[in-house]
Amino acid sequence: MIKVVLTDDHTILRDGITAMLYGDKSISITGEAASGDELLELLQTVPADVVLLDLLMPEKSGLQYIPLLKDLYPDIKVLVLSVLQDEVSVQRAMELGAQGYIHKNAGREELQTAIKQVAANATYVSPSTYTDKAKARDLSRYVIAPVSNGMEFLRLSEAETEILQLVAEGFASNEIAEMLNISKRSVIMHRQNLLSKMNSKNTASMIKYAAKNGIV
Incomplete structure (x- = not known):
């Protein structure tokens, strides 16, 4: 049984x-x-x-x-x-x-x-x-992470997800830029977007939020 x-x-x-x-x-x-x-x-x-x-x-x-x-x-x-x-x-x-x-x-x-x-x-x-192929294709560019209230959804692009993971691992913006072969300015922009999306005041609270919701 x-x-x-x-x-x-x-x-x-x-x-x-x-x-x-x-x-x-x-x-x-x-x-x-x-x-x-x-x-x-x-x-x-x-x-x-x-x-x-x-x-x-x-x-x-x-x-x-x-x-x-x-x-x-x-x-x-x-x-x-x-x-x-x-x-x-x-x-x-x-x-x-x-x-x-x-x-x-x-x-x-x-x-x-x-x-x-x-x-x-x-x-x-x-x-x-x-069944919903169009919606699936539209969402395929994103990682979907449930927020803490379990009802709304946070959409992160692949670049944002990758940068968030590296930030959580302790890498600085200049190191991330070199690793991903992008400008430091782009990394900083993505980090600002992440802070805004997660309604976080600083990097520490952003990482805590991401860990709580299983994003990193």
């Missing part, structure tokens, strides 16, 4: 998933969590083969917990359950270590299939995540 732990901050959604899976004798809901921190605490005492993980949760993004789960519980498979259905979000979740990605509008049969495939060490991605 596949043991599943649900993680979503909405009780009504957890109840709905439990109802959808009721009657499938090959799947058992062994626990429920309303946040990533609650999930980590729960997994210390509750067995799980698959974790159903929401991305948009209060305080911390679900994305931030994927690598942590893979590090602490390498045998547990992470199946993301999200309202987001663009290819960028899917790719980021999978790159962080998720085994599958399913949209919240999925029906009972698809949910059961996704859980079983992921538990069998296969991958599963909802077909609905690829």
